[in-house]
Amino acid sequence: MEIQDSYRSVAARAEGLFKDNGSRFIAFIHPVETEEEVREIVASYRKEYHDARHHCYAYRLGYKGDVFRASDDGEPSGSAGRPILGQIDSAGLSDVLVVVVRYFGGIKLGIPGLIRAYKTSTADAVAHAEVVEKVAGRFWRLDFGYLAMNAVQKVLKDLDLPQRDQDFGERCSLVTRVRLSLEDTFRERISQIPDCNLSE
Numbered sequence: 001m002e003i004q005d006s007y008r009s010v011a012a013r014a015e016g017l018f019k020d021n022g023s024r025f026i027a028f029i030h031p032v033e034t035e036e037e038v039r040e041i042v043a044s045y046r047k048e049y050h051d052a053r054h055h056c057y058a059y060r061l062g063y064k065g066d067v068f069r070a071s072d073d074g075e076p077s078g079s080a081g082r083p084i085l086g087q088i089d090s091a092g093l094s095d096v097l098v099v100v101v102r103y104f105g106g107i108k109l110g111i112p113g114l115i116r117a118y119k120t121s122t123a124d125a126v127a128h129a130e131v132v133e134k135v136a137g138r139f140w141r142l143d144f145g146y147l148a149m150n151a152v153q154k155v156l157k158d159l160d161l162p163q164r165d166q167d168f169g170e171r172c173s174l175v176t177r178v179r180l181s182l183e184d185t186f187r188e189r190i191s192q193i194p195d196c197n198l199s200e
Helices: 035-048 081-090 110-128 146-158 180-191
Strands: 006-010 014-020 023-031 054-061 067-071 096-103 131-135 137-144 163-168 172-179 196-199
Touching: 006 023, 014 110, 023 110, 035 054, 035 096, 054 081, 067 081, 081 096, 081 110, 096 110, 137 146, 137 180, 146 172, 146 180, 146 196, 172 180, 180 196
Parallel strands: none
Antiparallel strands: 006 131, 014 023, 023 096, 054 067, 054 096, 137 172, 137 196, 163 172
């Protein structure tokens, strides 16, 4: 079975803008990987744009995109967070957060107007962002004796896997990141090397 392990995200922060009846909607799109990052970024916008009326946001995380949330931050239910998330989804993105800062212009826009504003400002931010392909993977720690070194290095080279946190003391250990579609092959080949242990 072919594992779908690549997905689309953004390379860096980008901005979008929409104005309507004096209200300004400034959208910021960010690459993120954890909900903790989301909280920090949203908090930083609340601080930086403390004089704005609303700080609405939505995010989707993971290569399956199964972690997501949409916040209306005081706007009528479904008029802000959901349209933001809708734009993330229609662009087919994950591991992204969009925060839309709203400055109220004195004229109420109504729910259809709000939906359009949040949707359009988010679409503008997406249009300004560089979309990149990300590959889902997992980190594995390898622990092995010196005699297994060549065999381990051959597997890493054959599968083109990066190495980090190398420690060559009495025993050898290193960490590598394996893309999901290669995991079965990787584990099978490592299991054939004597004196080599694998842990997540």
